[in-house]
Amino acid sequence: MNISTGVIVSAQKVVLYGSEGIGKSTFASCFPDPIFIDTEGSTKKLNVKRMDKPTSWTMLKEQIKYIIAHPELCSTLVVDTIDWAEQLCIDDICARANKKGIEDFGYGNGYVYEKEEIGRFLNLLDEVIAKNINVVLTAHAQLRKFEQPDEMGAYDRWELKLGKKTSSQISPLIKEWADMVLFANYKTITVFNEKTQKYKAQGGQRVMYTTHNPCWDAKNRDGLPEEIPFDFSSIAHVIPDFKKSVPQPTTTVDRGDFEEIIDNTAETDKPIETQQKTKPANETINPKIAKPLADLMNASGVTEKMLRETIALQGYFPESTPIENYPADFVEYVVSIWDKVLASIKENNDLPFNY
Known part of the structure; x- marks a missing residue:
């Protein structure tokens, strides 16, 4: 039985969600050496490394497995976005069972199958973390009416924009898995105009929330302030980069050995006939295939x-x-x-x- 103490430095599991257009993809592109799996095509205007847009759940998992097998490709893996990836998951589950929709399973079993599949997906991402690669999952946000059982009345709160009926299962699973859940939003204040007797919204500064609030979900394990500017520099100090370049050791060659190498090279500096091996080009797939x-x-x-x-x-x-x-x-x-x-x-x- 092994018992360890102290802080364990590891790659970070980050979930970032916010309204559309607030800059989630741009923010994720600031992580150390990122590579994107762009499920919705939102990185077209960004100068980033990206894999082909996955057209199936299987393809998405194969791309992640490729990163696991080749950890030197990046320091951060970004899945942009997890709510679009969820739809690929649902399509895959329905295809395997020959169902038209997730509710065709009956008794809510389809949602149970999805929760299990998402769980296996998160386990696959844990293998990426084990390779010292940060993982970032971006997601859209949605407003939902929330009513506490011990209080009267209801209020709006921001949540991950996952399936309408699956969010109660999938969203908690993803938030529990993450080390850091960040909520990005526009900070606005309402000002009462005495002339018009109406309230007017002002502000619009982009901010990021890092701790739980009745109106949104967020968390962090690094003691970040509750509200910080929506800029990567605000969290850069807690995001590790295990792929930083290490200076290569320099080698010294004795002058006598060096002169001997030159002499030997001059004697053998003759053209050598080599047989070039060419790899046949891959067969072009018929564009009519799905x-x-x-x-x-x-x-x-x-x-x-x-x-x-x-x-x-x-x-x-x-x-x-x-x-x-x-x-x-x-x-x-x-x-x-x-x-x-x-x-x-x-x-x-x-x-x-x-x-």
């Missing part, structure tokens, strides 16, 4: 012929059937179990469709 499936095929290096052969082995469609002619629900199912499809292609095993 984009979520085409994206996975491109990322995995799977050709149309390889996929058609695998599908034909199960007896669903003849090998000569073009992939673009597959039914839409069948394609969605293939996307949802892509890991198994890929394993079957590589190992030539039976594909457990159960479609």
Whole structure:
């Protein structure tokens, strides 16, 4: 049994939410060496590193696994936004069960399946944290009427803009997972005009809240002030960067050895015939194939012929059937179990469709 004491310095899990257009993506771009998984295409105007826009839940998870396998690519992984990613998750769950919507499962089971899948997603992000890479999840905010059971009346409060019926399950899960939950908003004050007998809003400064309030959710574990300017410099001192460049050690060469190297180089400085090995270009995927499936095929290096052969082995469609002619629900199912499809292609095993 190992017992440790003291502060453990690790990568940070940050959730940042706020209204649309307030600058969440720009703020996230200030984190150390970020790379974006842009689920909604909001980083087009930013000069940042980004992966292809995920068109399926499977593709999103594969991109995260790629970062885990190649931690040298970045110091911060940004999923922008988690509420758009949630819709990919719901589509994936419905495709696997051949359902039209999350409520088709009955008895609220669809929401339970989503909560379990989001839990596995957060576990995958924990593997990113284990590689000393910060993780930032951005989200939109929504106003919801809230009524406390021990008080009379109701009031508005800001919450993560997740599914209307899933927010009571998914939102707490994400907030519990995070080390820091930040709420960005415009600070306004109301001034009463005696002439018009009306109130007028003034201000509009962008600020960020770091602690809980009856009107919003926020938290931090670093003793940050309750209200700080919406600028990365306000939290930069608590965000680690484990990928800072380390000066390379310099090597010294003895002069005698150096002169000997020059002499040997002069003798062997002759052209050497080498055989250039060229890698064949990847086969172009038919643009008529559904984009979520085409994206996975491109990322995995799977050709149309390889996929058609695998599908034909199960007896669903003849090998000569073009992939673009597959039914839409069948394609969605293939996307949802892509890991198994890929394993079957590589190992030539039976594909457990159960479609």
